[in-house]
Amino acid sequence: MAKPASPSIVVEQKVTAEDYSRAASAVRYFSAPFKRRSFRALIFITVAAVSASLIFSCRSCGFGREKIPETIAIISAAVAAAIWFLQPSAELRSAKRLFSSCALMSLPEKVTVYRDRVVIENSCESITEYWTDFFICVETDEMIAAAGGRERSLVIVKKRGLAEKQLKILSSLFGYAFEGRIHRFPVRRKS
Numbered sequence: 001m002a003k004p005a006s007p008s009i010v011v012e013q014k015v016t017a018e019d020y021s022r023a024a025s026a027v028r029y030f031s032a033p034f035k036r037r038s039f040r041a042l043i044f045i046t047v048a049a050v051s052a053s054l055i056f057s058c059r060s061c062g063f064g065r066e067k068i069p070e071t072i073a074i075i076s077a078a079v080a081a082a083i084w085f086l087q088p089s090a091e092l093r094s095a096k097r098l099f100s101s102c103a104l105m106s107l108p109e110k111v112t113v114y115r116d117r118v119v120i121e122n123s124c125e126s127i128t129e130y131w132t133d134f135f136i137c138v139e140t141d142e143m144i145a146a147a148g149g150r151e152r153s154l155v156i157v158k159k160r161g162l163a164e165k166q167l168k169i170l171s172s173l174f175g176y177a178f179e180g181r182i183h184r185f186p187v188r189r190k191s
Contacts, residue, residue, distance in 0.1 A: 007115070009170045013158045014108045017099045023145035023156045024095040026138040030183040031147060037087040044080035048073045111157050113173050118146075118155055127151045131177035139184045144174050 033039060051073035058066040099105055107122040120127045134155070135148040146155045159167060175182055 007169055007173065009113045009162075009166055009173065011111045011113070011157055011162065011170075012108070013111060013156075013160075015099075015105060015156050015158070017096045017106075019143065019156060019158065020099040020105065020154070021092050021095040022140070023138075023143055023154060024098075025091060026140055026185060027136060027145050027147045027154065028091065030138055031136045037083055040087070041080040041084045044076045044083065048076035048080065051076060105152075111155075113157060113170060115173055115176055118157075120152065120155070129155060134178070135181065137174055137178035137182040139171065139174065139182060141185070144170065146174070146178070 029036065051069040054069040055066045055073070058069055104122065104124055107124065109120055109122040112119040112121075116132075117128055117130045120129070129149040129152060131146070133149050134146045137144065137146040141159070143159055144157045147153060149155055157170065159170070162170065
């Protein structure tokens with residue numbers, strides 16, 4: 001008896017550097033919470049606040065020791081501000097540099113998503129990646145991104161142009177493959 005074919009979705013797409021950067025940012029947000037700029041900046045703001053609270057205690061000791069916590073507070077506040085304002089642009093540059101390092105990623109491609117794998121085909125290559133090689137999946141309004149493959153470290157499937165039924169099937173395929181490892185950014189519902 002023939003085994004019934006598992007459902008699949010075929011998406012024709014062309015990934016741009018901006019798409020890759022947004023997908024990498026979404027994956028990084030969930031896969032490495034300690035690298036979030038808010039977390040890192042909060043650590044240095046806490047150090048600055050604790051150091052600032054020690055200034056008055058050090059003044060009572062005399063000998064000009066209040067300069068040490070003042071310096072620590074100023075440096076910590078400056079580092080927190082630098083992290084808050086510079087980390088997003090540095091991450092964006094890094095993702096764009098990685099995308100531009102592989103010319104094959106920018107070619108138009110056909111992505112076929114199955115329950116257990118994804119097949120990516122373009123004019124130069126055909127890649128089969130199994131979901132067991134991936135460690136995280138993130139779904140946004142615009143795309144679904146999975147990170148950790150052997151040949152493509154970040155697989156992106158754009159939702160643009162898909163019918164509502166196809167979107168549900170696509171979401172369920174990824175939900176099945178990444179049960180417990182899929183994160184969804186708030187998806188806007190059409191009213």
